[in-house]
Amino acid sequence: MKIIRILQSFFIALALISSTTAWASGATVVYHIDDSANARMVLGNVTNHLIAAPDTKIHVVSNGKGIEFLLVDAQDSNGKPYAPAIQALAAKGVAFKVCRNSLNSRKLGDNAVIAEATIVPAAVAEIARLEIDEKAAYIKP
Template identity: 35%
Template sequence: MRRRTFAAALSLLALMAAPAMAASEVPAGYYSDQKVVYQNDGGAPDNATYFKHILVNVKNHIEAVGKDHIQVRVVDFGDGVDLFKMASNDPKLAGQIDALKAEGVKFLICRNTLTQRKIDWHELHGVTEEDIVPSGVAELVRLQGMGFTYVHP
């Protein structure tokens, strides 16, 4: 019994010591095609940290699956819309958003939030009229009904 326990412990240690698989090492075909919708409703009390976190998650997700094998939507409502307000004054943040858009990510902005908070979408970084959806929550449900997997980091 002690030998099996010792062998199991050694196996576990070996697994823990093994380096994680980098995105570039993922074998072709490892992931099937994916459709995913991320919810961005902010991360109070520190929205800046949350926004950096969610943008890195989306970037890493695309790198792991491959941009030709993933469709990504980010539905932004409530405090999540502040991402685009902040990006208007932060070139690094704006660059992260623009890079993800170049990879095919679509950022969708809640009209209800814009109306309730009296935000002019023209003042938001990179937002066009086509990016605005009637309701952020309803858009999450609509996309899930279309086969998108929901993620809320």
């Protein structure tokens, strides 16, 4: 009887570990940023996320003031450029997306956006698509 309980506990623990590993491995996550004041923190969160779960497919979707860090020559409040961190994460498969509506509201063209970012018609529509079609987890730091 005691052996059966030990085996049951073992198999329950194994199932929990397997389901956690399966979710972390190959999961899709969308980080939503609507204020570039948080951009450096978001880039750090994404870096840490990939360290913990390197097989995660991450999309950083920006709109409103959140597009600013994805513009050509963008720098943080300390004058440090965002481009090197974005390039490093893009090389690891992170997809950066900029809302066309936000660009249009500022009268900015596609050439205002860094090469590592993709322009999507609407950030909210892209987030919804990722959540529905790709079962993405939504994170709003």
